[in-house]
Amino acid sequence: MSNKEQYIHEAYELAKKQYAALGVDVEAAIKKMEEVVVSLHCWQTDDVGGFETPDAELSGGGIQATGNYPGKATNIAEMRADLEKAISLIPGNLRLNLHAIYGDFQGELVDRDQIEPKHFQSWIDWCKEHNLGMDFNASNFSHPKADGGFTLSSKDPEIRAFWVEHLKRCREISAEIGRQLGSPCVHNSWIPDGSKDIPVDRNSHRALLKQSLDEALSIKYDADHMLDAVESKLFGIGAESMTVGSHDFYLGYAIKNNTLICLDNGHFHPTEEVGDKISACLQFVDQLLLHMTRPVRWDSDHVVTLNDDIKLIASEIIRNNFLGRVKLGLDFFDASINRIGAYVVGTRAVQKAFMIAMLEPTEQLVRLEEEGKGFERLAMLEELKSKPFGAVWDYYCLKMGVPAGEDYIQDVQEYEREVLAARSHELV
Ligand SMILES: C[C@H](O)[C@H](O)[C@@H](O)C(=O)CO
Numbered sequence: 001m002s003n004k005e006q007y008i009h010e011a012y013e014l015a016k017k018q019y020a021a022l023g024v025d026v027e028a029a030i031k032k033m034e035e036v037v038v039s040l041h042c043w044q045t046d047d048v049g050g051f052e053t054p055d056a057e058l059s060g061g062g063i064q065a066t067g068n069y070p071g072k073a074t075n076i077a078e079m080r081a082d083l084e085k086a087i088s089l090i091p092g093n094l095r096l097n098l099h100a101i102y103g104d105f106q107g108e109l110v111d112r113d114q115i116e117p118k119h120f121q122s123w124i125d126w127c128k129e130h131n132l133g134m135d136f137n138a139s140n141f142s143h144p145k146a147d148g149g150f151t152l153s154s155k156d157p158e159i160r161a162f163w164v165e166h167l168k169r170c171r172e173i174s175a176e177i178g179r180q181l182g183s184p185c186v187h188n189s190w191i192p193d194g195s196k197d198i199p200v201d202r203n204s205h206r207a208l209l210k211q212s213l214d215e216a217l218s219i220k221y222d223a224d225h226m227l228d229a230v231e232s233k234l235f236g237i238g239a240e241s242m243t244v245g246s247h248d249f250y251l252g253y254a255i256k257n258n259t260l261i262c263l264d265n266g267h268f269h270p271t272e273e274v275g276d277k278i279s280a281c282l283q284f285v286d287q288l289l290l291h292m293t294r295p296v297r298w299d300s301d302h303v304v305t306l307n308d309d310i311k312l313i314a315s316e317i318i319r320n321n322f323l324g325r326v327k328l329g330l331d332f333f334d335a336s337i338n339r340i341g342a343y344v345v346g347t348r349a350v351q352k353a354f355m356i357a358m359l360e361p362t363e364q365l366v367r368l369e370e371e372g373k374g375f376e377r378l379a380m381l382e383e384l385k386s387k388p389f390g391a392v393w394d395y396y397c398l399k400m401g402v403p404a405g406e407d408y409i410q411d412v413q414e415y416e417r418e419v420l421a422a423r424s425h426e427l428v
């Protein structure tokens with residue numbers, strides 16, 4: 001055992017005693033971390049470009065990957081290598097979350113209304129090889145038929161039919177993914193539809209969206225194979241005045257049609273907290289999907305950090321035993337820093353938030369609350385912030401066979417020198 005490992009073990013033993021004094025079982029918390037399964041979004045590797053054509057780039061949709069850090073993945077082999085590197089530095093259970101634009105098209109131009117399960121077979125095989133479940137997303141952006149600003153809610157029947165067909169195919173692909181991997185594939189539908197300036201006819205677009213969804217979702221799949229999720233949004237770039245798929249719209253749709261509602265914490269008014277919405281939504285829907293991200297002034301999709309937003313999300317799930325009802329996804333794409341490092345920092349931040357939540361003496365806090373002891377509750381919540389969570393986290397990382405503390409930084413740097421530099425002159 002190295003000196004560093006020795007210190008980590010010693011610190012862990014002391015931390016265990018401190019938490020035990022609060023009535024917290026640290027070993028049980030570490031065991032429970034197995035239930036935290038985070039779906040790793042593939043699109044941080046390549047700035048949401050996709051592999052439909054060699055030079056594919058994110059365009060439209062009201063979202064933007066800013067930055068030009070060298071070394072982005074430009075094909076499936078590079079993307080898989082990057083994901084494998086990131087996974088090797090992240091403890092805990094993961095899944096892969098793929099967008100439809102990342103099919104294995106073998107150089108063939110396959111339009112969105114033509115994609116089939118065969119285009120994703122090599123991804124299914126890769127997930128099987130790496131013991132990962134897989135989730136999937138329709139891609140209603142970066143396409144000429146999305147340029148008008150409306151897809152499933154378009155007033156043009158041809159445009160609408162195209163995107164309904166895309167959604168139908170994505171759901172079929174999802175069911176096949178789930179069937180082969182033996183774990184339900186969550187299919188998430190987010191559309192950019194909306195209006196830059198104040199629209200007059202909001203209602204028709206919403207009625208059309210409902211009609212399109214009803215049509216595409218009329219085909220039923222086994223819930224053991226696929227689950228439908230719909231993702232709401234407040235606004236996008238170029239769709240500042242009205243988003244067709246607003247939260248009210250999709251929450252209503254999800255409740256009525258028994259789908260998951262996807263809550264992206266970049267998609268609400270800045271003072272709204274997604275953590276607060278979890279117990280509200282779960283009174284009315286069976287399950288929900290989260291897109292964990294970090295909005296900075298707008299839905300900027302910065303890399304997740306261990307901030308209050310994420311901590312509240314994790315606490316609400318753990319306090320209420322909701323892990324079985326909430327699917328955990330990530331949604332950030334920062335093109336201004338090392339992209340593998342982005343995955344590692346962001347995913348570990350989410351996992352840290354869950355571990356902190358598991359190290360809380362919740363029953364004791366609830367008792368204080370019920371007894372009306374507001375000062376005592378506040379004091380305990382404050383004191384918990386400086387308990388030795390880091391010692392437990394480092395021990396957990398060692399136990400899971402990944403670098404503890406900041407040690408992963410040098411692994412990422414090494415990968416940048418040895419692999420990413422070969423992709424890009426700026427890094428040589
Ligand atoms: C690429 C993602 O699917 C997309 O970011 C969507 O989930 C979203 O959050 C749009 O703002």
Ligand SMILES: [Mn+2]
Pocket residue numbers: 190231264291331
């Ligand atoms: Mn999202």
